[in-house]
Amino acid sequence: MKNRMATIFDQIFESKKADVDQLKASLPIDELRKMVKDAPSCRDFKAALAERECAVIAEVKFRSPSKGQLRTDLDPVFIAECYEENGASAISVLTDRNFFGGEKLYLNIIRRAVGLPLLRKDFILDPWQIYESRMLGADAILLIVAMLEENQLKEYLELTGTLGLAALVEVHDREELERALAAGAEIIGINNRNLKTFVTDLNTSLELSEAVPRDRIVVAESGIRTWEDIQRLMSAGISAFLIGETLMTAPDIGQKLRELLGKEVPAS
Ligand SMILES: O=C(O)c1ccccc1NCC(=O)[C@H](O)[C@H](O)COP(=O)(O)O
Numbered sequence: 001m002k003n004r005m006a007t008i009f010d011q012i013f014e015s016k017k018a019d020v021d022q023l024k025a026s027l028p029i030d031e032l033r034k035m036v037k038d039a040p041s042c043r044d045f046k047a048a049l050a051e052r053e054c055a056v057i058a059e060v061k062f063r064s065p066s067k068g069q070l071r072t073d074l075d076p077v078f079i080a081e082c083y084e085e086n087g088a089s090a091i092s093v094l095t096d097r098n099f100f101g102g103e104k105l106y107l108n109i110i111r112r113a114v115g116l117p118l119l120r121k122d123f124i125l126d127p128w129q130i131y132e133s134r135m136l137g138a139d140a141i142l143l144i145v146a147m148l149e150e151n152q153l154k155e156y157l158e159l160t161g162t163l164g165l166a167a168l169v170e171v172h173d174r175e176e177l178e179r180a181l182a183a184g185a186e187i188i189g190i191n192n193r194n195l196k197t198f199v200t201d202l203n204t205s206l207e208l209s210e211a212v213p214r215d216r217i218v219v220a221e222s223g224i225r226t227w228e229d230i231q232r233l234m235s236a237g238i239s240a241f242l243i244g245e246t247l248m249t250a251p252d253i254g255q256k257l258r259e260l261l262g263k264e265v266p267a268s
Pocket residue numbers: 008059061064065066067191193195198200221222223224242243244245246
């Protein structure tokens with residue numbers, strides 16, 4: 001990982017690396033590579049974002065490092081169906097168990113229940129996980145610039161494309177954005193969450209999106225709570241939004257999603 005001040009990513013990196021090392025020992029990458037050949041084709045994540053004026057990637061996320069447990073009724077399929085019925089463009093599925101209460105199995109069961117493209121939200125440190133994502137039923141993966149060296153980012157982006165997956169390349173600041181653009185990222189996620197304080201600030205997306213060429217898709221990530229937030233981001237030309245906590249903590253998930261899409265006025 002690149003040299004910088006310690007953040008939550010350092011803890012996640014150590015834990016993830018230990019998991020991946022164990023997995024690689026039990027299933028060598030060459031075996032996994034052979035298995036991928038029989039995987040069904042991917043749903044088009046990028047097109048799903050591009051075709052709407054306001055595209056929400058709705059996240060299935062039961063726990064977070066910043067807020068702890070978000071929801072106790074753990075029914076990922078019910079939540080995904082609710083997202084699809086109420087206008088989501090894609091679904092983000094947390095598969096990290098240790099920090100986010102996710103499961104890899106969720107990708108498989110959600111894929112069988114809905115027709116939307118699925119983003120595997122995890123911490124990718126090794127090509128093994130990219131092949132694994134394809135096997136698990138993901139249509140797109142998250143590549144976090146802060147967790148990857150320059151050559152890794154390029155290599156992983158290339159492999160992602162070769163396997164038919166899309167990549168959401170996540171940045172937190174100007175320097176990471178430049179690295180993402182130089183690596184050829186087509187979908188740039190701008191994360192509004194400060195990794196040291198966990199405070200979210202939509203100005204991060206507003207400011208950094210100005211430096212993204214118009215032929216790339218910008219996804220504003222984290223801390224989006226209202227239709228007004230979305231309108232503010234849309235006025236800066238952003239048209240895709242990754243939303244977890246606001247949906248997962250809502251008493252009526254479907255209603256909250258319709259509100260975020262401007263299809264329903266919030267109850268006062
Ligand atoms: O969600 C967290 O607390 C968190 C902490 C540290 C690293 C990453 C974290 N979240 C990952 C995400 O990118 C969010 O799940 C995603 O952008 C949705 O954010 P939100 O709508 O604020 O749940």
